[in-house]
Amino acid sequence: MVQDMRGEHMAIMAGIGTVLIDDPLLTVRKKGLRQPVRIILDSRLRIPMNSKLVETAGEFPLRIVMAEVTESADVSEIKEKISQLEKLGIRVIEVPEKDGHLSLPAAMKKIAEEGIDSILLEGGGTLAWNMMREGLVDEVRVFLAPKILGGKDAPSPVGGTGALSPNNAFGFTPVGIERVGEDIYVRYMHVHRDN
Numbered sequence: 050m051v052q053d054m055r056g057e058h059m060a061i062m063a064g065i066g067t068v069l070i071d072d073p074l075l076t077v078r079k080k081g082l083r084q085p086v087r088i089i090l091d092s093r094l095r096i097p098m099n100s101k102l103v104e105t106a107g108e109f110p111l112r113i114v115m116a117e118v119t120e121s122a123d124v125s126e127i128k129e130k131i132s133q134l135e136k137l138g139i140r141v142i143e144v145p146e147k148d149g150h151l152s153l154p155a156a157m158k159k160i161a162e163e164g165i166d167s168i169l170l171e172g173g174g175t176l177a178w179n180m181m182r183e184g185l186v187d188e189v190r191v192f193l194a195p196k197i198l199g200g201k202d203a204p205s206p207v208g209g210t211g212a213l214s215p216n217n218a219f220g221f222t223p224v225g226i227e228r229v230g231e232d233i234y235v236r237y238m239h240v241h242r243d244n
Contacts, residue, residue, distance in 0.1 A: 050229060054190065056082025058169040060112075060160070064176040065091040074101045075171065076109050084109055086165060090176065092116040092151045094130055094141075106139045114159070116151040117143045153183045178209025181219050186239060189221050193233040 055061055055077045063075060068089055075087045087102060087109060094115045096103060102111055113134065118127050131141045144155040160168070170180060180186050191206075212218040221237035228234075 050192075050234065052077055052079040052082065054169055055085055058085050058167045059083075059165045060086040060088050060168045062088040062090065062168045062170050062172060062176075064172040065089060065093075065095050066173050066175070067171070068096060068100055068102060072101050073171075074105060074109075076105070085169070086110040086112060088112045088114060088160065088165075088168065090114050090151060090153075090156065090172070092146070094127055096134075098130075098133065103134070103137060103139065106134075106137045110140075111138075112140045112142055112160070112163075114142045114144060114151060114156045116146045150179070153179055153185060157185055174205055174208030177207045178211075181207070182209065186219075188239065189237040191235050191237065192229070193235060195231060195233075 055075075056079065061075045063073065067073065068091070077084050089096060089102065089111070091113050092115055094113070096113060105111075118124055134141055142156070142159050144159055145152045147153075147155075170177065170186070172180075177186075220240035222240050223235055224238050225236035226233065
């Protein structure tokens, strides 16, 4: 089903943390489906040149969104890496910084200017939180398994600072529930509220 979801969207997005931890391909491996553009949010351009994403850029389109290069000691090193990535067919998109991170609204605007109008976000919890905080998430799709992993440091699918109370939580309405083997797939739509 995740392969089908990837094929439904024009792009798949993840953060550099996911790349550094998992070294994913982020491709559709099911025949007959569209191959989405892969987009990596990487403020400091830390993507390894030997990552699966970079190594397959000639076969599967890749965009890297980074924070604009400002005058610092490593400007020439960053410019050189941008040049190396672009020689491999990777489009590097620079956007302004906001609070020490790249500006997500600016990133989405630049991505939209390239004609990309649907993104499947497969990043980690911090990226999910920041996208929701910026009002950039329209739909949530969740797979629930009848298992509890637990642990005091167990990660949540949404990180960040979290909501202070249930009244401040992001609201979603379930629009579809389906059983997939022993798992439950629930689809939610964002409930926009006036602030």
